[in-house]
Amino acid sequence: MSVPDLQTIQSLAEVPDGALPITPGSIIMTPEGVLGIAKPPRPCKLHFMADGLPFNVAVRHEGDGSVCQIWADVGHVPYTAQAPERRRALLSILRGVEGLKTVKFVVQGGQKIILFSETTFEHQAAPEDLFHQTILVLQEARPFLRLMGPYL
Structure with missing residues (x-):
């Protein structure tokens, strides 16, 4: 039986967020044969610019x-007193956009x-999943964003 090193003992002493009470899945065996705490993946937030x-x-x-959420602040619908034609056109485009598969x-x-x-994944999201989902959102939203652009 090997004696765990000081770093392993310290990692066992740390209680990861949300790990209480300890369940059978909370403790893992490392490749070196030492016990360790299975820390759940941390949530992540990313930001990027497109169009x-x-x-x-x-x-x-x-x-x-x-669960992967992607969102963007597109702009504001102008009030009727500001620009009635722009408002009507923009609301017309928004009504036509209903029912898209990926984007609302x-x-x-x-x-x-x-x-x-x-989007909900049945597994822990990998970078490839995020990239794929981001591309799907951009491909589906881009034509409508370009239609809305002149009226925002």
Whole structure:
């Protein structure tokens, strides 16, 4: 039987967030044959720019799976007193966008337009999953973002 080194003992002493109570899956055997704490993957947040819009990506882990959310602040619907033609055209485009597979355009309070997508994975999301989901969102949203651009 090997004696664990000081670093291993310290890692066993650390209690990862959400690890209480300790379950059978909380303790792992390392390749060296030493006990260790299985730390759940940490949530991540990413930011990037595409077509002049700042996009956000957030991943949180739920059980054995992950939830990936992608969103962007598209702009505001102008008020009728400001620009009635632009408002009508923009609302017409937003009504036509309903029913897309991956993306939703949501008009929040204050007439703020948000592009939103949420995907649930049955496994822990890998970088390839995030990249794939981001490309799907951009491919589906880009034509509608270009249509909306002149009216924002």
